[in-house]
Amino acid sequence: MDDDVLARAARIAADWLESLDVRPVGETAGLEELRERLGGPLPDGPVDPLTVVEELAAAADPGLIGSPGGRYFGFVIGGGLPAAVAADWLTTVWDQNAGLYACSPAASVAEEVAGEWLRELFRLPAGSSYAFVPGCQSAHLTCLAAARHHVLRRAGWNVEERGLAGAPAVRIVVSARRHTTIDRALRLLGFGTASLTVVPADAAGRMDVAALRNALHTGGPAIVCAQAGEVNTGAFDDLSAIADATSAAGAWLHVDGAFGLWVLASPRLRHLAAGAERADSWATDAHKWLNVPYDSGIAFCAHPEPHRAAVSTTADYLVQSGPDGPRDQIDWTPGFSRRARAFPVYAALRSLGRRGVADLVERCCGHARTFAAGLADVPGCEVLGKVVINQVLFRFGDDDTTDRVLRHVVDSGEAWLSGTMAGGRRAIRLSVCNWRTSADDIERTLTAFRRAVAAT
Incomplete structure (x- = not known):
């Protein structure tokens, strides 16, 4: 029976992947229809597992977004490399609790190997520690908890023992164009908005380094949050200059590199994140850019x-190993019981290799530049700024026109993109972050925009 259910699920999954190029990218059912399809009373007794899987797949299908496909350009969401998807299936079947070495030696060692591969790929300092977490939100929480410990310890305060009440004030210096996950992580760590010193950013979203230096001038415990890849423009803060300023002030420097950190894997692009x-x-x-299934942050x-x-x-x-024993993941992550996220990451890295990761990043950036160039032939389109990496920001005339054009493209099913705000006005953001995206996908999306403009 287990074999039948798993085999049927595998067939449904394969059919879903094969349909991505022809099915609408967006959903085809609304909220009430999905509630009707998936809802109903809880059964009184058991239902055959094969029936459950087949009916779930059929009921959910019109509410699924084609985000693993090549014409999904929203929210910096990647797809799933074949090796990573297969490893993720195995991770589910193996069902390892990757909290302790004792619970799964293989999960512990895979995390150790994949973490070191990533450290080398990003050229981070030897001996750096790492943690596999659900996403960048949890990664910020982990890093900033370490930062809080470090700067307060240097000020003579043990925050793990004494908490924040009565602790020396810690100044948190952030950019006006930081990602919202930074604020949320700080809030969860007990730093309210009054703790934040917000420095201005330029039109592309790059932190004003002179303003940062002024903010750090007074001294005392401080944490600075910089950015590698602004979420709308893809712009990078001047990390070398920021590192100079934070080093001189004795502050902790944290880098939000949710997707932009991956340029460090590319010889052609790593200069963007110098420092x-x-x-x-x-x-x-x-x-995101490594294209492993959700969820996976580091x-x-x-x-x-x-x-x-x-x-x-x-x-x-x-059953813990101690400081000199095998890696217990519980020592490095906020999680306790946790999924063995390193298996898909390991599989993705091994399947691509160093050159493959670089090619994936560079190819996505090339598609973004091609799309931006193609927009020049779309009547009424204004591309906002130069394409830095994989993000393209553009608009059509006024706010209403921009929103109507976007809605027309999404409703057509040809592509999925999201709206945003840029300079106080509505804009459209395209993010190329999927290994499946091809030149044909870019041309199909440009054609969808041409049709949308003609129709509006």
């Missing part, structure tokens, strides 16, 4: 001691 290696911590996602820390001190835990009943 990143001088930071104290870094956060990124593997479910935190890196140049200082293992505060990293471990901030998040590790012990209990009498746990």
Whole structure:
């Protein structure tokens, strides 16, 4: 019976992937229809597993978004490399609790190997620690917890023992164009908005370094959050200059590299993130540019001691290895019981190799440039700024026209993109982050925009 259910699920999954090029990218059913299809009373008794799987797949299908396909350009969402998807299936079947070495030696070692591969790929300092977490939000939480421990410890305060009440004030210096996950992580760590010193950013979203230096002038415990890849424009803060300023002030430098950190894997593009290696911590996602299934984020820390001190835990009943033993993931992540996320990351990295990762990043950036160039022939389109990496920001005339054109393209099913705000006005953002995206996908999307303009 298990074989029948798994084989049927595999067939449904394969059919779904094969349909991505021809099915609408967006959903085809609304909220009430999906509630009707998936809802109903909880059965009183068991239902045959094969029936459950088949009916679930049929009911969910019109509410699924074709985000694994080549014409999904929303929210910097990647697809799933074949090896990573297959490894993720195995991860589910193996069902390992990847919290302790004792629970799954293979999961522990796979995380150790994949973490070191990533550290080398990004050229981060030797000996940097790492944690596999659900996403960049959790990676920020992990890194900033380590930062909080470090800067307060230097000020003579043990925050894990004494908490924040009565602690020396910590200044958190952030850019006006930071990602919202930074604020949320800081809030969860007990830093309210009054703790934030917000420095201005230029039109592309790059932090004003002179303003940063002024903000750090007064001294005292400080954490600076910089950015590698602004979410709308893809712009990079001047990480070398920021590292100079934070080093001189004795502040901790954290880099939000949710997708932009991956340029470090490309010999042609790594200059954009020059100076990143001088930071104290870094956060990124593997479910973006590495194209592993959701969810998968990674935190890196140049200082293992505060990293471990901030998040590790012990209990009498746990079988823990100790500082000199095998890797216990619980020492590095905020999670306790946790999925073995390193298996898909390991598979993706091994299937691509160093050159394959670089090619994936460069190819996506090339598609973004092609799309931006093609927009020049679309009547009324204004491309906002130069394409830096994989993000294209553009608009059509006024706000209403921009929204109507976007709605027409999404409703056509040819592509899926999201709207945003740029300079106080509505805009459209295209993000190329999928290994499946081809030149044909870009041309089909451009054609969809030409038709949308003609129709509006």
